[in-house]
Amino acid sequence: MPTPRTLPFEAEIEQILSSRKYRHLGIPAETVRDLLEKERASGASPKEALKNAKHKLHNLMAPYLGDPDYPAAEAALQAAFAQPDPQAVRQVCWDLMSAHASTRERLPHLDGLYPQLWAVTGQPRVISDLACALHPLGLPWMGLPADAHYHAYDIHQPRVALLNQFLRLSGRPPLAELRDILLQPPDELADVTFFLKEAHRFEQRERGCNRRMWTALNTRWLVVSLPASSLTGRHDLAEQQRKLVYSTIGELPWTVQELQIGPEIFFCIHTQP
Template sequence: MVSEWQNSTSSERLRQLVETVRMSRKYRSLYAGTIAYLGARELVLHSNLEEAVKATKRRLHQIAGMYLTGAAPYARWLAELRQARASGDEEQLRAVCRRVMSWHASTRERLDLLTTFYQPLLADLPPIRRVLDLACGFHPLALPWMPFFRAGETACYYYACDIYEDLASFLQAVLEVLGVPGEVTVCDIVQAPPDLTVDLAFVLKVLPCLEHIEPEAGLRLLRAIRARYLLVSFPGQSLGGGKRGMAAHHEARFRTLVADCGWRLERFSFPGELVFRIQKE
């Protein structure tokens, strides 16, 4: 992973910045290309390496770090998932998935919606054979609630990507436990969105994070995604629980963003989350 950006720059300071950031427990598994991408910008703004490192960490916290609850016990979770899967008890499997999803702020906010979230969004779509889950976080753990999921019988191929290497490895094992064919990769969707054609793409609570990197990154990503349908969502409140018109702000900004794209939009409102279903074709 590191060689991808090392080959594109001879900056010793950038190399030092990436290595320093990855010494932190919080970011040691984060894709080095993302750290380098953000760090290179901060080095332009800060002549002092220590200040550039601090600024890079602040950016990383905004786009990723603030959503995690400490070090994740991936090995223990996998053991629990395998045991639940072997039991044949679907409710036990779902219970373990819920516990895992509570570790990530984005999916934790959706736990009370799981039984009602996917049905209106997916039930009336044509058969879904290929799914792309961008900046997925812990969202693949919600597969047991999706209409196209049947443990061990899923015809859908599930692609997912995130910037945490250890999370990607864990999720690849999760797909295997759930009996879902698929692939989880480490990917920076700002620099290089997955080169795939799918039926459905999840872009859940992603665009506000991208704005911390580049103002136009969100629209560029949506245009690059080759999917017939996209589910794009926004949080209805801050992580601290404050609303302050957040959903209305996101909706107005999003509608302006895609106004000239010629896509069909459908709006779905849930407690704490606003979702737009885009039909590109």
């Protein structure tokens, strides 16, 4: 009988994904395989490739940004939706978003954020949210139609499960999905695609990958945001972030409108004139 063929890097992938740090996160194996393959292709030794892949995965998962207690979060959402006061849902979403640095920084500006974005893009009926983290919990502030579809993608399974519970309780289709968007960009036609505070981390994963991923998307508007300053607020990053976005777009016939809302620069990129 032929021996079953072993895929490349199976042992290394198992070592990483079964570690205490990652074993409960459901990270796609293909993400880790891609990191290892790229490192080996660059000439790294097996030992260096493993070390570098671990470092890049740490940057991708960004545990330093924080996370809620997911079982407690699911219970809190269930209890909030059982109450007649819609403010209860908003409060739980606010509390959960405050557990993650990316969404926490956005909270003081939440009431005015989406009206400013929709003034540029128009109010969307289909949203795609890439590497979404907890951003979909901002739905109560978005003012979307009841029949709007919200697709969300992340490589953190407990987060995806929480978002699908939230979408179901909100009366919307549970369209959050565990997916590595770089390896498998979404193909649904979206009115607006969010890619918030992630483009710089993707460049660290693979230089130049943003252009490949952005051009694969089927979206009318791509809303990319990047931090205008470092997490400590000590370093101004605005020009560095503009360089990243405009060099990624290059000669493509896309138009860009910039908005700075709080500590975040939003690049509203019209990809389908």
